[in-house]
Amino acid sequence: MTRAPARTWTQLKPARRAAIPEGLWLRCPQCAKMIYRRRMEANLHVCPECEHHFRIGAVERVQQLADSGTFVRMFDDLKPGDPLKFTDLKSYRKRIVSEQAKTGQLDAIQAGELFIKGRQAMVSCLDLRFMMGSMGSVVGETITRSIEHATARDLPLIIVSCSGGARMQESGLSLMQMAKTSAALARHDNAGGLFISVLTDPTTGGVTASFAMLGDVIIAEPKALIGFAGPRVIQQTIRQELPEGFQRSEFLMNAGLVDRVVSRHDLRSEIARFIDYAGK
Amino acid sequence: MTSFYRLEFEKPLEVLDQQIAEAQSLTAADLLTRDDAKPTPSLTSLRKKHKALLKKIYGKLTPWETVRVARHPGRPQTRDYIEAFCRDFCELHGDRAFGDDPAIVTGFGRIGSIKCLIIGHHKGRDTQEKIACHFGCAHPEGYRKALAKMKLAEKFQVPIVTLVDTPGAYPGLGAEQRGQAEAIAINMMEMSRLKTPILSIVIGEGGSGGALGIAVADRVAMMEYSWYSVISPEGCAAILWKQANEQTNELAAQALNMTSQDNLKLGIIDEIIREPLGGAHRDPAGASDLLEAWIVKTLRELKAFPIDDLINNRYERFRKLGSYETVPLIVEVPSQESPSPKASS
Numbered sequence: 001m002t003r004a005p006a007r008t009w010t011q012l013k014p015a016r017r018a019a020i021p022e023g024l025w026l027r028c029p030q031c032a033k034m035i036y037r038r039r040m041e042a043n044l045h046v047c048p049e050c051e052h053h054f055r056i057g058a059v060e061r062v063q064q065l066a067d068s069g070t071f072v073r074m075f076d077d078l079k080p081g082d083p084l085k086f087t088d089l090k091s092y093r094k095r096i097v098s099e100q101a102k103t104g105q106l107d108a109i110q111a112g113e114l115f116i117k118g119r120q121a122m123v124s125c126l127d128l129r130f131m132m133g134s135m136g137s138v139v140g141e142t143i144t145r146s147i148e149h150a151t152a153r154d155l156p157l158i159i160v161s162c163s164g165g166a167r168m169q170e171s172g173l174s175l176m177q178m179a180k181t182s183a184a185l186a187r188h189d190n191a192g193g194l195f196i197s198v199l200t201d202p203t204t205g206g207v208t209a210s211f212a213m214l215g216d217v218i219i220a221e222p223k224a225l226i227g228f229a230g231p232r233v234i235q236q237t238i239r240q241e242l243p244e245g246f247q248r249s250e251f252l253m254n255a256g257l258v259d260r261v262v263s264r265h266d267l268r269s270e271i272a273r274f275i276d277y278a279g280k
Numbered sequence: 281m282t283s284f285y286r287l288e289f290e291k292p293l294e295v296l297d298q299q300i301a302e303a304q305s306l307t308a309a310d311l312l313t314r315d316d317a318k319p320t321p322s323l324t325s326l327r328k329k330h331k332a333l334l335k336k337i338y339g340k341l342t343p344w345e346t347v348r349v350a351r352h353p354g355r356p357q358t359r360d361y362i363e364a365f366c367r368d369f370c371e372l373h374g375d376r377a378f379g380d381d382p383a384i385v386t387g388f389g390r391i392g393s394i395k396c397l398i399i400g401h402h403k404g405r406d407t408q409e410k411i412a413c414h415f416g417c418a419h420p421e422g423y424r425k426a427l428a429k430m431k432l433a434e435k436f437q438v439p440i441v442t443l444v445d446t447p448g449a450y451p452g453l454g455a456e457q458r459g460q461a462e463a464i465a466i467n468m469m470e471m472s473r474l475k476t477p478i479l480s481i482v483i484g485e486g487g488s489g490g491a492l493g494i495a496v497a498d499r500v501a502m503m504e505y506s507w508y509s510v511i512s513p514e515g516c517a518a519i520l521w522k523q524a525n526e527q528t529n530e531l532a533a534q535a536l537n538m539t540s541q542d543n544l545k546l547g548i549i550d551e552i553i554r555e556p557l558g559g560a561h562r563d564p565a566g567a568s569d570l571l572e573a574w575i576v577k578t579l580r581e582l583k584a585f586p587i588d589d590l591i592n593n594r595y596e597r598f599r600k601l602g603s604y605e606t607v608p609l610i611v612e613v614p615s616q617e618s619p620s621p622k623a624s625s
Binding site for chain 2: 077078079080081083084086087088089106137138140141144166167168170171172173174175176177178179180182183184185186187189190205206208209210211212213214227228229230233234237238242243246247255256257
């Protein structure tokens with residue numbers, strides 16, 4: 001009789017790239033062609049056939065943005081609490097633990113200093129894989145610290161957003177993160193700091209209605225869903241068909257809400273260009 | 281009072297209300313010719329009973345019941361409070377860019393004897409007004425109007441009082457096209473550095489970003505039976521419980537910690553403003569007196585601060601909100617007792 005060895009946290013390995021289905025080949029949801037996964041991944045997670053931008057996690061995002069090996073992670077010791085003892089069909093505490101095991105992250109964000117084409121910057125990336133990238137206290141605090149750090153060090157600030165909105169499980173406290181991050185950006189602005197907001201698929205709710213829309217420059221990846229209310233809620237309210245491409249990046253650019261729609265391939269060079277033009 | 285909208289948990293009051301109405305309708309002549317064999321209870325004792333029962337019911341409202349009170353059609357709204365506070369309210373319309381959103385009212389007025397800029401969501405009292413106001417759901421032009429007027433107040437050092445009463449910002453095609461998210465975000469950012477004192481009071485519903493878009497302030501208070509949360513209980517129930525019905529709404533309202541007591545505990549608001557017994561809808565004049573007294577008191581308090589301190593304190597007020605834990609950075613120390621995998625195989 002042998003007993004199974006006691007499991008420890010260090011042995012728990014997160015599932016690899018949980019958001020993307022496993023397999024060597026996959027079908028592109030836009031052009032419906034079969035594409036070789038490696039090729040898609042090597043192409044910055046963009047479909048080589050039709051330029052469909054696949055959703056990516058914060059780790060991949062940072063890797064793509066940074067000059068190799070320059071990213072230094074910061075503020076990574078924050079962990080969500082459960083201030084309200086929130087329980088719906090599943091308790092928030094359990095939800096957090098299972099999301100942490102799934103992603104290997106403490107919450108839906110990565111922040112740190114990096115270099116982009118040789119230009120130093122502060123970056124924060126939301127992570128869609130962790131509870132739909134929703135903003136609770138940890139995300140709000142990390143973003144705020146990133147902003148304050150950028151202000152103090154006089155660094156250009158880049159925030160890559162992708163989120164379902166404010167995290168319901170922290171209720172009023174999530175809501176307050178919107179005010180907190182916006183107030184920090186006001187100080188960054190007062191100090192003359194540059195803030196480049198990058199919107200990716202999807203950016204909605206309380207994240208759009210706070211820091212994501214406050215960029216000195218706002219750029220969006222092609223065909224990303226960006227909005228305040230979700231399309232389903234709008235449809236239920238106005239009871240009519242929504243126009244083609246509604247709430248997509250190109251729609252927002254035409255509405256005058258986004259400065260540029262930039263392909264993922266050009267993101268690094270575009271950001272570097274903005275830093276050259278507007279940074280200090 | 282027969283057409284008085286009644287919430288179901290107020291049902292026990294019905295009989296007493298009827299008896300009081302009957303007793304009140306008795307004229308002096310009736311009293312003289314009355315058959316004294318069947319004495320009716322006196323008006324005073326009936327009123328006493330009524331008050332005790334009201335106290336009992338309102339003493340233990342569930343969160344969902346509080347939400348129902350906050351939405352009571354008889355509950356005073358922004359325009360009611362403005363009428364009660366000011367004799368010389370001077371309304372200002374429009375955002376100078378797109379239009380005038382009736383869901384947000386802005387204008388100068390005196391509260392007590394203090395000159396203020398008053399801003400508030402208005403839901404509308406009759407059907408026509410309700411439709412024009414989208415039931416208190418503001419459009420981007422409403423938020424931009426509020427900001428434009430706030431900048432005006434800042435220029436002339438006039439304190440700002442905002443009254444929050446919205447189920448949320450309007451979710452619609454035009455609202456998205458004109459940048460609902462951007463309008464709210466800009467308001468929060470600018471309000472955080474506005475060089476004049478700001479007070480915010482949630483008078484009814486404080487629905488998410490739509491509420492916060494005019495509620496970044498030096499002092500934030502809630503009326504006793506109002507709610508303030510990141511999402512409405514119905515919205516939360518529909519998403520997390522997969523369906524919104526009476527039962528899940530109740531659970532969601534409970535879970536969201538949306539009452540004034542809960543928000544005070546979380547530090548989201550600074551004070552609770554008491555309402556008259558049985559809610560503001562029973563005694564709008566009493567409610568506006570209590571609200572006015574709080575506004576005057578708090579504005580006097582804020583006057584004592586130099587403006588830079590005020591803005592720093594406002595920043596710190598929101599900066600400290602949030603609940604998270606810090607994990608110590610894990611340093612893996614290889615334990616000497618456990619055999620290495622190589623050795624065990």
